[in-house]
Amino acid sequence: MGKLLVKDKEIVVPGDVIAEGMDFLPSFGTYRTGEKIIANRTSLLSIDGKVIKTIPLAGRYLPKRNDVIIGRVFDILMSGWRMDINSAYSAVLMLQEASFKYIQKGADLTKFFAIDDYVVVKITNVTSQRLVDVTVKGPGLRRLEAGRIVKVSTHKVPRIIGKQGSMVSTIKDATGCRITVGQNGVVWVQGEPEQEVLAVNAIKKIDENSHHSGLTDEIKKFLDSNKVKTKGDKK
Amino acid sequence: MNKDFKNHIVKALSKNVRLDGRKNDEFRKITIEKNVTCNAEGSAKVTCGDSEVIVGVKMAMGTPYPDKPDEGVLMTGAELHQMSNPDFEGGPPSIVAIEIARVIDRGIRESGTIDTKKLCIKEGEEVWMVCLDISPINMDGNLMDLGALAGIIALKEAKFPEMKDGKPDYKTLSKNPLPISKTPIEVTVSKIGDSFLVDLTYEEEKFVDARLTVAVLKDDTICAMQKGGDSPLTEDEIFKMVELAIKKSKELRKLI
Numbered sequence: 001m002g003k004l005l006v007k008d009k010e011i012v013v014p015g016d017v018i019a020e021g022m023d024f025l026p027s028f029g030t031y032r033t034g035e036k037i038i039a040n041r042t043s044l045l046s047i048d049g050k051v052i053k054t055i056p057l058a059g060r061y062l063p064k065r066n067d068v069i070i071g072r073v074f075d076i077l078m079s080g081w082r083m084d085i086n087s088a089y090s091a092v093l094m095l096q097e098a099s100f101k102y103i104q105k106g107a108d109l110t111k112f113f114a115i116d117d118y119v120v121v122k123i124t125n126v127t128s129q130r131l132v133d134v135t136v137k138g139p140g141l142r143r144l145e146a147g148r149i150v151k152v153s154t155h156k157v158p159r160i161i162g163k164q165g166s167m168v169s170t171i172k173d174a175t176g177c178r179i180t181v182g183q184n185g186v187v188w189v190q191g192e193p194e195q196e197v198l199a200v201n202a203i204k205k206i207d208e209n210s211h212h213s214g215l216t217d218e219i220k221k222f223l224d225s226n227k228v229k230t231k232g233d234k235k
Numbered sequence: 236m237n238k239d240f241k242n243h244i245v246k247a248l249s250k251n252v253r254l255d256g257r258k259n260d261e262f263r264k265i266t267i268e269k270n271v272t273c274n275a276e277g278s279a280k281v282t283c284g285d286s287e288v289i290v291g292v293k294m295a296m297g298t299p300y301p302d303k304p305d306e307g308v309l310m311t312g313a314e315l316h317q318m319s320n321p322d323f324e325g326g327p328p329s330i331v332a333i334e335i336a337r338v339i340d341r342g343i344r345e346s347g348t349i350d351t352k353k354l355c356i357k358e359g360e361e362v363w364m365v366c367l368d369i370s371p372i373n374m375d376g377n378l379m380d381l382g383a384l385a386g387i388i389a390l391k392e393a394k395f396p397e398m399k400d401g402k403p404d405y406k407t408l409s410k411n412p413l414p415i416s417k418t419p420i421e422v423t424v425s426k427i428g429d430s431f432l433v434d435l436t437y438e439e440e441k442f443v444d445a446r447l448t449v450a451v452l453k454d455d456t457i458c459a460m461q462k463g464g465d466s467p468l469t470e471d472e473i474f475k476m477v478e479l480a481i482k483k484s485k486e487l488r489k490l491i
Contacts, residue, residue, distance in 0.1 A: 116237040146243035148254070193247035197256035 008047045011057070012039040018052055029054030044211070061087040061154040061184040063132045065123055070144070070182035071134065073117045076109050083119065083134065086151065086184040091132035093121060098136055118144040118188060120180055144180070147190035150200050152207040154185035159210040160203060167206065167216055174223040175199040198226050241442050245428030254438055255284075260479060262434040265384075265490055269392050276408060277393025281385040283434065285375035290385035291368045292393040292413075296403060299355070299362040307354020307362040311340035313369040313382060320374040320437065338461045339369060339383045339421065342450030346419040346458035349390070353414035363395075365413065376437040379448055380487075383421035388491060390415055419458055420487045422480040423448040426468070431476055433483050447473065449480035453488065457481075 002021020006012060018030060019037045026032045029041045030052055039045075043054035061069075063085065071083030071091055081093040095103055098112050113119060120141050121134035136142065152160065160181055161168050172179055177191030177199040189199050202219055209215060244254065251259050263284030272278040275291035299306060313336035315323045323329075328336075343349065354363040367390070369382040395411045396403040425432050425446040427439070435443065445464035449457055457477065462468065468476070 118237070118240075146239040148243070149240070190243075193250050193252035194256070196247070197252065197254070200254075201256070 004047070006045055008045060010045050011042070012045050012054065013042050014040050018045065023050060025051045027051050027053035029056065056155050058153060059155065061085065063087055063089060063091065063123055063126050063130065064183070065126055067123045067183040068140070069121060069123065069134075069184040070149075070180065070186035070188060071119055071121050071184075072186075073113050073115050073119065076113075076115065081109070081113050083121070085132065085134075086154070086182075086186050087132075089130045089132055091121070091123070091134045093119070093134050093136065097124070097134070100137065113143060118149060118186075120144060120182065120188075140180075144188050145190070147178070147188050148196055148200065150187045150189060150203055152185045152187060152203060154183065156207050156210045157181060157183055157185055159215065160187070160206050162216060167219065170216065170220060171199050171202050171223065174220075174227060175202075198223065201226075236441065244439075244442055245430070248427055248430040248432070251430075253432070255436060259430050259432050260483070262483070262486065265381075265487075267384075267388060267490060269388060274405075275389070275393075276396060276405075277389045277391070277413075279385045279388035279392060280372075281381045281388070283377065283381050284436065285373055286377060286381055287372040288378065288381045288385050289370055289372055290382060290389040291370075292389045293366040293368070294393070294395060294403070295364045295366065296356065296361055297364045298360065299358075303351075304359035305355045305362075306351040307349070308364040309340065309344060309349055309351070309367065310364065311336045311343070311367045311369070311386070313339070313378075315374065316370060316372075319371040323374070334461075334463070335378050335382060336369065338379055338448050338459070339367070339386055341459040341461070342383055342419045342421050343367075343386065343390070346417050346450060346452055346456075348387070348415055348417045348419055350414040350416060365390075365393075374437060376435045376440050377423065379423050380421050380434065383419070383450070384487060384490075387418055387420070391418075391491075417452055418488065418491065419450045419452055420484040421448055421450045421459075422483045422487065424476040424479050424483075426464070426466070426472065426476070431479055433479065447476045447480070449477055449484075451481050451484040455481050 002023040004019045006018050016039045017036050020035050026037045029043050030037050030039055043056045046053050046055050069085055071085045073081045074084045075082035079095045083091045085091045121136055122138050124135050125133040175195040175198050177189050177195055180188040189196055265283045268280040271280045272291055276294050277292040280289045313332045315332045317323050317325055367386050393413050394408040396405045397407040397409045423446055425435055425443045427442050443464050444466040445468050448461040450459040
């Protein structure tokens with residue numbers, strides 16, 4: 001019978017022995033040496049039955065297929081756009097993936113996406129060499145208009161979205177802002193100036209306090225207490 | 236720069252709401268620490284929101300410039316460390332760093348803050364050289380104002396080193412302060428769209444159309460100015476910006 005040496009949701013550092021014995025399975029961020037399972041990144045431990053995996057506390061975004069992300073165009077190529085996706089790798093949006101319409105040879109590509117435009121894209125493929133292909137063909141994928149960009153840790157994105165999008169819709173309802181969250185930790189917010197500030201502060205609060213339990217209530221309270229103030233100002 | 240995003244910010248600013256919820260003419264909270272480094276003769280750390288700047292004063296003996304044989308020397312340098320902002324890179328000082336150092340230097344020099352004649356040890360042969368080093372620990376905008384503020388505090392805190400056999404002994408400091416008579420305060424007023432702002436964050440600095448740095452003395456005398464940014468300013472705008480700078484300099488002066 002194997003023995004667990006670290007409790008669930010504890011913080012582990014590289015080299016920590018998490019478990020001994022063959023009846024545990026190493027998953028993301030852990031590896032097996034002989035009988036032992038050892039952590040290889042600073043992270044929060046998550047034990048799901050037999051499977052031991054880690055939730056990283058920090059680090060850049062690693063592109064994954066089918067992720068919906070927000071990219072920034074930083075270069076226009078012969079037949080596409082190169083995007084900064086808040087990761088160590090950049091993504092390429094190919095011409096045929098940019099529009100449902102036919103794009104003529106020699107057309108002005110800035111009419112579709114200009115440099116410094118933010119675009120919601122979906123990753124179609126990631127090669128073993130980490131060449132990333134993206135598309136804007138799909139529901140909700142588009143060029144983003146005027147708004148604000150906030151960057152958060154990519155590992156906190158699930159907490160910002162919440163269970164079935166509960167957290168992000170709480171913020172949307174309270175502030176009336178339009179919000180798009182990319183898996184790469186880039187968040188787009190658009191709304192009335194004061195409301196935008198409140199939404200951004202809420203998002204930053206989630207980013208800072210993501211490890212707290214009962215975060216949704218905390219954020220609701222935060223939004224409520226600040227909402228009263230803006231109402232009072234209007235009177 | 237993305238024009239859509241800029242228009243969005245300009246619209247918010249016209250309603251007097253900044254990106255972080257401040258008013259247009261509002262500073263972030265400033266805290267000041269004095270004598271933070273043990274190796275400098277005088278130092279100060281200024282924290283303003285997420286911006287942190289440390290300024291150190293070092294004093295060395297050297298030969299004066301031939302055109303001013305009886306005056307000491309002030310040298311100001313700024314170094315934008317790579318760890319203070321992801322956009323900073325290594326290598327020789329960038330134009331931004333040189334501008335920051337020169338504007339801060341000008342404020343102190345042209346106001347006559349340091350009585351350089353009193354730094355003379357032997358005319359034509361030996362004088363005190365005062366080095367003012369500005370280094371941001373965390374750069375979230377407004378380095379010019381904060382560097383100048385930390386700089387003047389560090390200069391006021393600085394003490395001459397004790398002399399031993401005609402050489403300075405940097406390990407023991409005397410009680411003699413630098414000959415400082417004035418306190419110039421620098422305030423940068425920036426224009427984005429039609430709004431005038433002070434104390435910009437790094438995010439906001441990317442959208443600046445024009446900026447004007449004004450160094451002000453206690454009696455509201457203007458002793459140095461620097462204009463930056465691509466767009467021009469009308470006479471009327473400059474008056475408004477200077478007025479705002481003077482108003483804000485009074486707030487900053489209370490902190491010293």
